[in-house]
Structures are given as structure tokens and as C-alpha cells.
Amino acid sequence: xxxxxxxxxxxxxxxTWAYALIGIGGxxxxxxxxxxxxxxxxxxxxxxxxxxxxxxxxxxxVTNAAMFFLCFSTMAQAAWMQSxxxxxxxxxxxxxxxxxxxxxxxxxxxxxxxxxIYHWLDAAAVAKDPILKGKAGFLNPTFFIIWTxxxxxxxxxxxxxxxxxxxxxxxxxxxxxxxxxxxxRSMTGSGFFLVWFGLTVASTIPWLWLMSIDAHxxxxxxxxxxxxxxxxxxxxxxxxxxxYVKNKxxxxxxxxxxxxDIAKFMFAFSIxxxxxxxxxxxxxxxANIPEETVYFKHRVQGAYKPIFFLNLVVNFLAPLxxxxxxxxxxxxxxxxxxxxxxxxxxxxxxxxxxxxSLMKDHVTLGWLDFGILGFFVGVLILMVxxxxxxxxxxxxxxxxxxxxxxxxx
Amino acid sequence: MAQKKFVVGCFDDEKVLFPAVKQVRAAGYKxxxxxxxxxxHGLDHALGMRETSLHxxxxxxxxxxxxxAISCISWIFTKxxxxxxGGKPHFALPxxxxxxxxxxxxxxxxxxxxxxxxxxxxxxGVKKHHFHKKATDDLFVMVIECTDKTNAEDLTSLLSSxxxxxxxxxxxxxxxxxxxxxxxxxNLYNNVAH
Numbered sequence: 001x002x003x004x005x006x007x008x009x010x011x012x013x014x015x016t017w018a019y020a021l022i023g024i025g026g027x028x029x030x031x032x033x034x035x036x037x038x039x040x041x042x043x044x045x046x047x048x049x050x051x052x053x054x055x056x057x058x059x060x061x062v063t064n065a066a067m068f069f070l071c072f073s074t075m076a077q078a079a080w081m082q083s084x085x086x087x088x089x090x091x092x093x094x095x096x097x098x099x100x101x102x103x104x105x106x107x108x109x110x111x112x113x114x115x116x117i118y119h120w121l122d123a124a125a126v127a128k129d130p131i132l133k134g135k136a137g138f139l140n141p142t143f144f145i146i147w148t149x150x151x152x153x154x155x156x157x158x159x160x161x162x163x164x165x166x167x168x169x170x171x172x173x174x175x176x177x178x179x180x181x182x183x184x185r186s187m188t189g190s191g192f193f194l195v196w197f198g199l200t201v202a203s204t205i206p207w208l209w210l211m212s213i214d215a216h217x218x219x220x221x222x223x224x225x226x227x228x229x230x231x232x233x234x235x236x237x238x239x240x241x242x243x244y245v246k247n248k249x250x251x252x253x254x255x256x257x258x259x260x261d262i263a264k265f266m267f268a269f270s271i272x273x274x275x276x277x278x279x280x281x282x283x284x285x286x287a288n289i290p291e292e293t294v295y296f297k298h299r300v301q302g303a304y305k306p307i308f309f310l311n312l313v314v315n316f317l318a319p320l321x322x323x324x325x326x327x328x329x330x331x332x333x334x335x336x337x338x339x340x341x342x343x344x345x346x347x348x349x350x351x352x353x354x355x356x357s358l359m360k361d362h363v364t365l366g367w368l369d370f371g372i373l374g375f376f377v378g379v380l381i382l383m384v385x386x387x388x389x390x391x392x393x394x395x396x397x398x399x400x401x402x403x404x405x406x407x408x409x
Numbered sequence: 410m411a412q413k414k415f416v417v418g419c420f421d422d423e424k425v426l427f428p429a430v431k432q433v434r435a436a437g438y439k440x441x442x443x444x445x446x447x448x449x450h451g452l453d454h455a456l457g458m459r460e461t462s463l464h465x466x467x468x469x470x471x472x473x474x475x476x477x478a479i480s481c482i483s484w485i486f487t488k489x490x491x492x493x494x495g496g497k498p499h500f501a502l503p504x505x506x507x508x509x510x511x512x513x514x515x516x517x518x519x520x521x522x523x524x525x526x527x528x529x530x531x532x533x534g535v536k537k538h539h540f541h542k543k544a545t546d547d548l549f550v551m552v553i554e555c556t557d558k559t560n561a562e563d564l565t566s567l568l569s570s571x572x573x574x575x576x577x578x579x580x581x582x583x584x585x586x587x588x589x590x591x592x593x594x595x596n597l598y599n600n601v602a603h
Contacts, residue, residue: 278503278506281503282503282504282506282507285503286495286497286503286504288495288496324468326460326464408450408451
């Protein structure tokens with residue numbers, strides 16, 4: 001494997017773009033923070049902190065999905081993703097960074113008692129509200145802070161452990177016994193991550209961070225819906241980076257066979273997302289109970305109607321029809337386009353999940369949303385590129401690497 | 410029901426089979442098929458077979474299922490027998506989605522299985538000629554259909570020289586016909602030892 005380029009060098013153009021996005025986005029973020037976030041008008045406060053919240057939660061969960069992908073693949077002893085695993089690892093290094101931002105924002109919102117965002121923070125209102133009183137064991141500031149700290153901390157730690165284990169495959173060739181113990185330790189490490197992922201992303205964290213915005217309302221589909229949304233966006237992000245890095249002349253061992261399988265995930269989980277979207281919607285529509293329909297009332301019939309249905313077109317119809325064909329899943333240009341579309345679609349999905357509840361009367365999508373988005377994308381580009389450049393692009397002594405090289409769909 | 414002449418070459422190793430396939434094709438013969446005991450990766454490409462259209466057929470069956478479900482259920486609930494169910498509109502699309510989905514899957518699945526069986530010429534109660542019984546055990550059986558120009562002896566010796574462990578010239582029925590293997594004399598189970 002003498003011809004393999006192992007060392008990624010960050011292209012100058014990418015850096016320029018990243019710094020430009022961070023600069024412009026950072027200005028928008030700070031301007032928004034001082035004019036709206038710290039303004040005395042509660043409406044403006046809710047607008048700013050809500051916008052920042054859905055962006056930072058979205059990007060934390062999406063980057064965390066990259067580690068989730070690595071862990072469940074490791075658990076299944078899958079080999080096909082070994083040729084580009086460093087891309088997913090590099091994306092997952094963003095979890096501590098975006099996690100820290102999420103942590104700061106959420107703790108600020110809870111500590112400063114922004115009860116227009118989280119209604120359950122209003123102690124006086126909870127005291128005379130039987131529904132909120134019933135939920136108080138779960139929805140209270142102490143538990144929120146502890147669980148948020150644990151969630152972000154352990155995602156970061158278990159992810160870090162997985163990346164450390166993966167680095168062992170860089171050094172010396174492994175004999176059979178070493179490879180066996182390496183395999184067992186990888187699987188154990190991913191086991192820890194997966195269990196914690198199940199207890200957080202697939203259940204409690206979306207309830208705490210997002211669903212509790214509508215403090216009275218609940219849906220048993222909500223967490224899986226959020227998970228599906230972030231996971232499919234995570235796969236799209238991996239696809240985008242794989243295509244970009246390959247276009248720059250690296251990743252010689254990754255080809256359209258691997259792309260085909262990544263695109264299958266994008267396709268399959270777009271449909272999975274729709275399945276959850278529909279399961280949540282139909283049961284509420286069918287039962288037609290006011291305390292449940294309140295969530296959909298202003299989304300389906302109010303100001304958010306265009307976004308709500310755009311969401312379905314971008315995240316379901318487009319992937320379904322465009323990614324269905326085998327040749328489409330093997331086409332780098334088309335998959336790159338679909339990856340951008342899916343990422344945008346699920347960002348919009350998170351937008352309507354949060355802002356649809358905070359700003360019921362009008363759609364707030366504007367400079368602040370795109371500014372903050374630009375900031376996060378800039379940080380993402382810069383840090384993923386740095387992480388890629390800091391270690392070999394291929395885990396060349398990984399026991400499963402050969403299986404990945406000859407992978408055929 | 411057409412009897413045709415075939416040249417059959419049997420190989421016992423994939424590593425011999427692949428170069429042989431390549432050279433037989435290069436010599437200008439058209440290989441009808443290679444019967445193998447298990448799926449062999451890349452053999453379809455080596456044989457120069459085109460990509461299957463089965464999934465296109467599946468898509469069409471699926472769309473047919475969707476259309477059938479939508480037209481049927483909307484006619485029943487809005488025209489033929491409108492019912493007031495919990496005050497819902499007669500045209501209650503969300504409630505129909507599961508049925509539309511199920512019918513799409515049913516049509517696509519059943520249609521594709523039947524098409525697959527038609528293409529592979531296999532079904533319960535029909536019979537096909539087996540060029541070599543051991544194609545289900547441990548031999549890769551390459552079959553070339555003879556045309557008027559084919560010199561069967563030349564081809565046989567070509568196959569032997571490329572590593573075929575057994576060669577054969579057979580006049581056989583090309584398609585499928587009604588019958589079962591266990592009721593006929595020339596059946597799979599009696600002859601498996603040879």
C-alpha cells in the first residue's frame with residue numbers, strides 16, 4: 001500500500017471558507033446575542049435563545065450520530081466502513097465542542113429561568129398545574145442539569161475512548177491474538193457508547209431538551225423521531241465528507257461500493273424518519289384529543305404550514321424518488337447533492353420542532369438562523385479538517401481493513 | 410418445447426472457471442449460463458450479463474399497488490358507501506396511508522417473486538433439464554448453446570484445455586415443462602450418485 005496517501009493536508013480554500021463562515025456567523029451570533037438575547041423584551045429573548053438552541057442541539061446530535069454509526073458497525077463486526085472510518089471519527093470529535101456550546105446554552109436557559117422557553121421552569125405555574133406537577137420529578141432544573149452534564153460528558157468520553165482504541169490500528173501489524181483482543185475491546189467500548197446512546201438520544205434527551213418546550217404535551221414517538229432525524233443527517237454528513245476528501249485525491253480505498261452503502265443508509269433512514277413522522281402524526285390526528293392536537297394545530301393549519309410540508313417533501317419524497325435507483329446511490333455528484341439536501345431538510349425539521357412551539361404565530365426564519373447555521377458549519381469544517389489532518393486517514397493495520405477494500409455490493 | 414444442442418463443461422475450481430469464462434467468450438462463443446452450487450461474486454460481470462430489470466418491474470408493481478389502493482379506498486369511502494367515522498372527513502388520507510403502504514408492498518413483493526420465478530423458469534410443478542446434477546453440489550457447470558456454425562468437438566476440446574474436469578454434448582429441452590422430479594425416471598434423486 002505504498003501509493004496510499006495517509007496524511008490529509010487541509011486545502012487553503014477550505015480554511016478560508018471555514019474562517020469566513022465562522023467570522024460572518026460569529027458576528028451574527030454576537031449581534032443577535034446582545035441585541036436580542038440580552039434584551040429586556042421576552043419575545044426577543046425567546047427568539048434568540050430558541051434559534052441558538054435548535055442549531056446547537058441539531059449539530060451536537062448530528063456529529064454524535066457519526067460515533068453512533070461507528071459503534072453499531074463495530075458491534076455488528078461490520079468491515080465495509082473501515083476504509084473511511086477516520087472520516088466518521090473526525091466528525092465525532094466535534095461532540096465535545098458542540099456539546100460544550102449546547103451545555104452552556106441550556107444551562108444558561110435553565111439557570112436564568114427562561115420560562116417562556118421551558119414553561120416548567122416557572123415554579124409558580126407548576127404549583128397550580130396538576131399536569132406539570134405530575135411531571136415535576138423529571139422536568140425540574142436539578143435533574144435537567146445533572147442529566148445534561150452526564151449525557152454530553154459521557155458521549156464525549158466514550159467517543160474519545162473509541163477513537164483511542166482505533167488509533168492502535170495505526171502502529172504495528174497485529175498478530176491473531178492482538179487482533180482478537182483489539183476486536184473485543186472495540187466491541188466493549190462501543191457497547192458502553194450504545195447503551196448510553198440508547199438511554200439518552202433515543203429516549204430521555206429529546207424529552208428533556210426539545211419535547212419539554214411544549215411542557216404539557218407529549219408523544220411517545222418524539223425521541224425516536226429526533227434520533228432518526230439526527231442519524232440520517234449524520235449519515236449525510238459522513239457522505240459529504242467522504243466525497244469531499246476523496247475528491248481531493250485521498251481515500252483511494254473508498255469507492256462507489258462504499259458510497260452505495262452510505263447512500264443506502266441515507267435512503268433507508270429517510271424512510272424510517274417518515275415512518276416515525278407519520279406514526280406520530282396519524283395517531284394524534286385519529287384520536288383528535290385537544291391536548292395532543294395542540295402540537296400540530298399551528299404547524300398544519302397555522303403559520304408553519306409551508307415549512308411543515310416542505311419538511312416532508314425534502315426529507316421523504318426527494319430521498320425516496322431520487323435515491324431509489326442503484327445507479328443514483330453510486331453517483332458521487334448525486335449523493336453529494338442529496339446529502340446537502342437531507343442536512344438542510346433535517347435542520348429545517350429541528351427548526352420547526354423548536355421554533356414552531358416557541359414562535360407559534362409567525363415563521364422567524366431569517367438572518368439570525370442562517371448566521372448561526374453558518375457559524376456552526378464553519379466550526380464543523382475547520383475542526384473536522386484539523387482532526388483529519390492530525391492522524392492517518394486510514395487505520396492500516398485494522399483487522400477488518402482487507403474486507404473493506406474488497407467490499408462489493 | 411424446443412430441443413437444442415448444448416456443449417457442457419464442468420469446472421471444480423473458481424480460479425480455473427474465471428479465466429475459462431474469459432477465454433471461451435474471447436474465442437467468440439456465447440455462454441448460455443454457468444450453473445453454480447453457490448452465488449459466485451463477479452461471475453455475472455465476467456459473463457457479460459446486463460444488469461437485471463427486476464427492480465424496475467418491482468417499482469411498476471409497487472406503483473400499481475399504490476394506485477389500486479388509493480382509487481379503491483377513495484371510491485368506497487367517498488362515492489360508494491360514505492360513512493361518518495368519528496367525524497373525520499370522508500376523504501381521510503392519513504387513515505388510508507397504512508393500507509396504501511401495505512398494498513404497495515404486497516403488489517411489489519408478490520409481483521417480483523412471480524417475475525423472478527418466470528425469469529429463472531422455476532415454479533412448483535414445473536421441471537427443467539439439469540445439465541449436470543453436481544451443479545447443486547460441487548461443480549461449476551458452463552453451458553454453451555450450439556448454433557449451426559458451432560463445431561461442438563472443437564469447443565469440447567477448448568473447454569478441456571481450459572481446465573474443465575468433465576465435458577459433454579447434450580441434446581436437451583431448453584425451456585421448462587410441467588412435471589415433477591420425483592415421478593419421472595430421469596430424476597434428480599436417483600441419479601445423484603453418478
